[in-house]
Amino acid sequence: MFKKWFKYIAFLGVDTNHLDDISPLKIINILVLMINVLLIAQLPLIGWFWQYSGIWVLLNSCIHIPLFFSVLLLNKYGHFLSGRALFMLAYISLISVSSLAWKTNLHFHFFFLVALFVSPFLYQAWEYRQVRINLFIYFCCYCGLEFYWLNRLQKNNGVTIEETILTLGNTLFLFLAALISCTLVHQNHRLAYSRATHHKAKIHQVLFKTLPERIINKLLDSSHKVNTSIPAQYHFGSVLFIDIVDYTQFCHNTDKQKLIKVLDTLYQNFDTLALQHGLEKIKTNGDQYMAVCGVLEAQACPSITCCRGAMALLASVQKTNQQLNIQLEVRVGIATGTLICGIVGRNSYAFDVWGDTVNRAARIESNGQIDRIQVCQSTYELSNHLLAFEPKTKINAKGLGTIDVYVLSA
Template sequence: MFKHVLKTWVWAGIARYPHEYFTPVRLTNIIAFVIIAVSVCQIPSAIWFWQQTGQNQFYITCTTILLLVIVPVLNHFGHYLQAKIWLILVYIADLIATCLLWELDLYIHFFYLLAVVCCPFFFTDKEAKYKWFFSVLFSGLFLTTEVYYQLTLPHQYNPDQQSFKFTSACLLALASLLCSFHIQKNIGRSWKKLAFEKKRSEQLLLNILPTSIAQRLKNSSHLIADYFAQASILFADIQDFTPICKSCTPQQLVKILNEIFCAFDELSLRYGLEKIKTSGDGYMAAGGLPKANSEHAINCCHCALDMQYAFQAISQKYNLKTGLRIGIGCGEVVAGIIGKNKFSYDMWGEAVNLASRMESHGACHRIQTTQSTYDLTKSEFEYVNRGKITVKGIGSVNTYWLLDRKSTISH
């Protein structure tokens, strides 16, 4: 029970906060809880001295605890700056009230210097003015309290000792400010580096997985598997690529493949397809997932035609004696995340197998589609019926060659 309450308290408001700056919010909640814990430890002493000033101290402590409960509540509702300022003001009020109540130099005012050192952890770079304002304020309160004690308490020291004591207090306050400045620089640099690395790691994740799938993977450890009643799958493969590998250096080979696949990536993005994976000289993309799209088949055909044009341009540039086979299929698919360390987003189903066969049983410089793809897109594109071919594991299927966009379509 206590563990659950503590976790809820510490993480209050973090879900609403920009992820690169969640640390100040969490620290604000933690510091509020720590102050409450320290205040609770003061209650037995207040009860022991109840007949003297303990009763008033008890009321101050209880009031402080009740006021600090507001901190995670403010964070929960997104009032992050107000929560920090509220925490600081309650902290200051508690120290001032305690110092005035006991009228003894109990070194309570040294907690102001602790706050000076902690200030850099509370505020982000955008809130630097608050950071420095409260750091200076805490130092000033420390020195003011020190002067107050020297002026109001019975003189225990001669004037020279008092001057030396005040000078030491000034040096201590200055040292705290310098430490705060040094911590601020390092904290700011560390948070920026952390935010950059986090952004880079998320970008790498987005390069592997669709955006919606990556978000689900970050927010949940549950198995990700989705069923799509209608989706289109595109397979593209470079024909006779092995001889090219023998005639090129590794650097040339990777450069050519990278240029081809980068062009395919741009086309997939333009037509709203999701790149699934590359395997050797093969490229796989899909339309209609992870978000359903009624234009998935049409988008796949547009993308396939432009892939042919892009590949022809790159082939002429590097004088490649080869061509591109593309196969497109439509139907039911299951998509999900597989693997643990090097996970991947993949697809399964008869439609995927059939689309793969459309490519492997296709011809160079041609785009072969299934009957279902033809039925969904025949009003938009020019086709010629290839006839029936035998596909292993499926049987005889009717296929079509995708030729071009219809002349009535402006694209």
């Protein structure tokens, strides 16, 4: 039960899906919980040692308990900056008043030394100015309270001024040593955060070039689970295949370095145009390029979008031929219907699309005309009011039998 409540309070206002938000907020929540537990536990002791405490110590505890609970409420409702500011003020007020209210020196002001080492972790790495201001306030409070008790001790016990100066100098030296250590800790924290941010940006850059953004977000949201695969989902959309004609012969007659350059140039152009025309690249398989439309982002008419994107891809092939002085020829096939998409397995994630619509598009492409865009019956019916097609023909598709196809007019 206690563990459950501790976890609940520690994660108040923390977005568990974004680890960058955890550190400062979670630490403040835990500190608030610890301080309130100590203040509540201190209440019986105040009565037991009333001759040393008195009414002011009791009022101090009773006022600061709800103040610290208010920090938790602010964090819970997303007011992190206000919660942190209230926490700092309440902490400084609690230590200062406790040092002055007790009739004996319990060295409460040494808690400012503890605050020195905690402070760097209550701020984000870029908030170095706020950290410096906070450390300066702790320094002033510590020195003021130390001087107050030394001066009081000197009056009561007749301590010489030389002893006071030596004691004050020694405590100041201790505080400065702690301050230097704290500064080094903060600098190391900033450096570690900077490195982590840099590496995270690189990882995200690779991820976004490998998988669609929505799929990445789903994987990250479910990264704490054992099975992070994304189950198959059904969508209505269009799928496109574009394939290089006589690719094997082209590879045999082309230098390896030039072959890599040709494919890289061709697929880079395809990727750029696919993004511009609302297509989502699925994969490349040597000489074959596959893209879909209407699966990850809703499209009013995915068949029209896919056809127009295919026209742009076909035009880019001619541009690549002129640019690299080659003679590539391609076939393009498009089908529209129900698509099954998702990620299966645990390692080497790959987003893919399956179903009869995919098989139909592949068969239409393999039986297509060179440098022409061939589509299925459903694509034609959904697009012919805006796009022009040549008269219907029939093809014998492996595994599908005879199907009707249409060629998109240039």
